[in-house]
Amino acid sequence: xxxxxxxxxxxxxxxxxxxxxxxxxxxxxxxxxxxxxxxxxxxxxxxxxxxxxxxxxxxxxxxxxxxxxxxxxxxxxxxxxxxxxxxxxxxxxxxxxxxxxxxxxxxxxxxxxxxxxxxxxxxxxxxxxxxxxxxxxxxxxxxxxxxxxxxxxxxxxxxxxxxxxxxxxxxxxxxxxxxxxxxxxxxxxxxxxxxxxxxxxxxxxxxxxxxxxxxxxxxxxxxxxxxxxxxxxxxxxxxxxxxxxxxxxxxxxxxxxxxxxxxxxxxxxxxxxxxxxxxxxxxxxxxxxxxxxxxxxxxxxxxxxxxxxxxxxxxxxxxxxxxxxxxxxxxxxxxxxxxxxxxxxxxxxxxxxxxxxxxxxxxxxxxxxxxxxxxxxxxxxxxxxxxxxxxxxxxxxxxxxxxxxxxxxxxxxxxxxxxxxxxxxxxxxxxxxxxxxxxxxxxxxxx
Numbered sequence: 210x211x212x213x214x215x216x217x218x219x220x221x222x223x224x225x226x227x228x229x230x231x232x233x234x235x236x237x238x239x240x241x242x243x244x245x246x247x248x249x250x251x252x253x254x255x256x257x258x259x260x261x262x263x264x265x266x267x268x269x270x271x272x273x274x275x276x277x278x279x280x281x282x283x284x285x286x287x288x289x290x291x292x293x294x295x296x297x298x299x300x301x302x303x304x305x306x307x308x309x310x311x312x313x314x315x316x317x318x319x320x321x322x323x324x325x326x327x328x329x330x331x332x333x334x335x336x337x338x339x340x341x342x343x344x345x346x347x348x349x350x351x352x353x354x355x356x357x358x359x360x361x362x363x364x365x366x367x368x369x370x371x372x373x374x375x376x377x378x379x380x381x382x383x384x385x386x387x388x389x390x391x392x393x394x395x396x397x398x399x400x401x402x403x404x405x406x407x408x409x410x411x412x413x414x415x416x417x418x419x420x421x422x423x424x425x426x427x428x429x430x431x432x433x434x435x436x437x438x439x440x441x442x443x444x445x446x447x448x449x450x451x452x453x454x455x456x457x458x459x460x461x462x463x464x465x466x467x468x469x470x471x472x473x474x475x476x477x478x479x480x481x482x483x484x485x486x487x488x489x490x491x492x493x494x495x496x497x498x499x500x501x502x503x504x505x506x507x508x509x510x511x512x513x514x515x516x517x518x519x520x521x522x523x524x525x526x527x528x529x530x531x532x533x534x535x536x537x538x539x540x541x542x543x544x545x546x547x548x549x550x551x552x553x554x555x556x557x558x559x560x561x562x563x564x565x566x567x568x569x570x571x572x573x574x575x576x577x578x579x580x581x582x583x584x585x586x587x588x589x590x591x592x593x594x595x596x597x598x599x600x601x602x603x604x605x606x607x608x609x610x611x612x613x614x615x616x617x618x619x620x621x622x623x624x625x626x627x628x629x630x631x632x633x634x635x636x637x638x639x640x641x642x643x644x645x646x647x648x649x650x651x652x653x654x655x656x
Contacts (some may be wrong), residue, residue: 226421232370235415235566239374264618265330267611267651274607289424291342298338299415303408305332370525375519377403472609474647478640489633549648552578557641
């Protein structure tokens, strides 16, 4: 019988270096979340069609993450196991960040809207290639008792990067003297320059992790676990990817299935918020007529949404540091349920706000939910997964993130147009209700 040993505990500094790449990943993701709808509307997209364009993110994630997870489980070269994937993904994400806001300039033969949507899809695919191995890296390198800390550290850096990405267009416009408006069909310079900075920060932060983080070799990982993990991996290889994938889905841990309901409600709500915040706040708070994307009022609303997104991400970063101590007192499930309840009430409160400043209070509650969503499901799940298939199952778990966004993308635009007469604010009210349903569903998880 082979002797197995426990993974050594890592220092706070080592966990920080291992997670630092997420700062740049989330800065790019925040720039996309805060400005994609604005950019696509600038290029001519109607508000009821925005959710369809945003389908690029969940569709590419659903396809890319399980594949990347599968192959990163089986990779080992000079860069390691996970690092080759998030370095390559970061490179392509940076390229998409540079080109997306310049789609109107690049449009020689194709409409800017088509180029912009294409860049959005490339960016989403690349972010997914980068993000999934980072999640698996935490589970690879940390013992069980440190995983809540590891995912919380990632969430802290995610929040910090998102603050930078969300606030940068506003800072450039208000304090840097960069123009916040442009002629019809073109993206303002403050948004374009922000995307350039985001691309640079993304590459630098990911390279930081690549060169400062050690990964365990396959031989070292074998000593940390029983031989069953290796046997499972070998059988998957022999069966072939798709046959093995189908069997892995069939044998999915119970906790993962139950978390799927919670994730569906949470990410459906988040998708509604990301897609419809700018038009909803422009109309509901700034009194901008629907479809008006060239006025100063719309530009102010778009910039303020970036500030608000930065606020909820800042709150999530601080809250992430508190999660380990909260979970020790009340448990992982209770922590997540409480956080989602606060977030749901905060999302619904936007409907009742009347000034831009009042929305800051709503963002505090949303930040609490967001911090938990980024950390607690993975912490709850990680102890239920076989170590040799950590990357694959983390990729498959992404299905419970992408599927609700696809459903939302296919339905929400038409609901807004035909049921709510184009009033996007009702999307945010519905998002709050969904998040509270997700909080109730946490109680069913057996983990």
